[in-house]
Each structure stands twice: as structure tokens, then as C-alpha cells.
Amino acid sequence: MNLAQVKELLQAEVLSGEEKLATTHALSVCGADLMSDVLAFTKEKTLLLTGLTNPQVIRTAEMIDLVGLVFVRGKRPSEDVIAMARERGLPMLSTKLPLYETCGLLYTAGLPGCSARAANG
Template identity: 55%
Template sequence: MNLNDVRKLLDAKICVGEEYLGRQVETCCGSDLMSDVLAFTKCKTLLCTGLANMQVIRTADMTDLCGVILVRGKLPGEDMLKEAAQNKLPIMSTEYTLFEACGILYSNGLRGCSRKAEEQ
């Protein structure tokens, strides 16, 4: 699955980084706790979150996330957009809740970051 597939599944609006929608997505993490994202994500992970602040960008940079989906129709501020563009981090926004967005992605074959998900 790539980010463009994700965009279609979640009917997401591209906020920044349209040129990176061909990136592959191997796993997904749904969290508003950036400490969990730091602890559990892997390379090529997509983050679904309700947080629209600079901490998301910093966390994404440290963990090499492939992209961010903001849920519940949240939109990034100008500072977040600028920093995401500099870090080549695509950000999209969907009207789905965190639970719904993760469920849609899971039901379409995207797995989580847990060891249990690796066994499936």
C-alpha cells in the first residue's frame, strides 16, 4: 500500500507533500501519545493522530515516519505545514475518527506495529 492508496481509502485531503504520495506504507500507528509513537513505530510507518502540533513533526522526524494522517478533520497550522515541507513529510486530513481511520486501513491490509501484528 502507498500513501495515495491511503488517501483514497480515507477520502483524505492533502495538506502538504503531494509529491510523496508514492511512498510505501508498511505499518500504521494510531496514537495521540507521541511517547508511544517513539517507542513502537518502525520505518515506513504511517501515523494517524488527532494532534495537530509541532510535536508530531518532531516525532515523525525522529522515527522516520512515511506520513501523517490528521483525523476528525483537523488541519495543520502554518508552522506545522512549513516544517513538514522542510522535512519532506506528507500530511493529510480525514474526517474519520482515529478509530475509524485505523479500522479502514486495517481492513484493507495495513497492519500495526506490534509484535502480535508481525505474527499475522
Template identity: 45%
Template sequence: MKVNEIIGILKAQVLNEGNLEEEVKTACGSDMMSDVLAFVKDQSVLLTGLMNPQVVRTAEMMDMHCIIFVRGKTIDPAVVELARQKDITVLATPYRMFTACGLLYSNGLRGGCDIS
């Protein structure tokens, strides 16, 4: 799935435009950056309701390409500017985390933690 497809699926607003044609294969949703650092592997997209610079720093450390802020919150321009400096796409969706994750999953984006 490409980032520009995510924009349509989540009715998202683009706050920082990175590579919208980039192919992403997995995503995770969390408001706890410590969990993202501890448990997330090879994710391309981070969905979160947390609105601080640590989100961008975490995404950068985990080599994530896109941050999606959920719940229609107002994002601090300093957070968006930091993402711009790190070349990370930033989207905002009015959907809650559960709904946003479900919409992406039902459209083919997986979490990358398939249990056999």
C-alpha cells in the same frame, strides 16, 4: 499500499504532498508522542489528532513518511510548513482515529505488531 491509495480510502485532503507513490507497509495511531517514541518500530504512517510541531518532529525521528491528522481538525499552517521542510506527506481526514485505523487495516495496512 501506496500513500495515494490512503488518500482515497480515508477521503483525505493533501496538506503537504511528499511522495504519493511511496509504498507504506505499516501504520500506528496515537495522540501521545511519548508512546510513539517508546513503542513504535518500523512504522511508515502516523495517525494522530494531536496538532502541534512535536508530531512532525516525532515522525522525523521515527523515519515516518506520512502523517494523517484525524477528526477533521484545522491544522496550523506552521505544522504543515515544518512537515514540508522535512519532506513528510501530510494528510487530513474527517474520520475519527478508530475508524481511520480500521479502514486502513481492512484494506491491508497492518500495525506491524503481530503476536504469534
């Protein structure tokens, strides 16, 4: 699924990387607020759903090449953090939905979690 489809599904606002949404594909999704868990358990080409909006989320995305970020519960990072994402060409969305419902919508639409991807190779 590409991030333009994710944006539609979640009725999300685009915060950065609008030009890359249609060409950026997520193979799996991770929902977490703990960056150490994200570092430990995600595969490549993963979309992260999170309620954290600090610079370490962008750093984490950079370290493990996350395909994009979705901030849940209507959260928005500061302009500094949005600028960091733009510099790195990292797509970011913000949805009003809470984490559980965001996960549910993407899972029902066919996007697996990282552990399912690991099990299926």
C-alpha cells in the same frame, strides 16, 4: 500500500508532500496521540494517525522516519506546522473520519499494526 491509495481510501485532503504520495509506501500503521508511545512502539516505514497537530508531531516523525501523518476528525495543523512538514518533505493528510474508523479502514485494506509486524518479523 502507497499514500495515494491511503488518501483515496480515507477521502483525505493533502496538506503536504503531494508529489511523494504515489511513491511513498507504508508497511504498518500506528494510531496514537501520545508521542512517547509512538517513539516507543513504532517500526520503521510506519504511517501515523493522530489527533495532535502541534510541532512535536512533526519532530517525532522526523526522529523515527515516519512515512507520513494522517490527522483524523478533520483536524488541521497551523500553517507553521504545515511549513515544517514541507521543509522536511513529509507527506501529511487530513481526514474527516475519527481515529477508530480510520484505523478500521486501513486495517481491513491490509495494513497491519506495528505489533503484528514485530511478531511476523
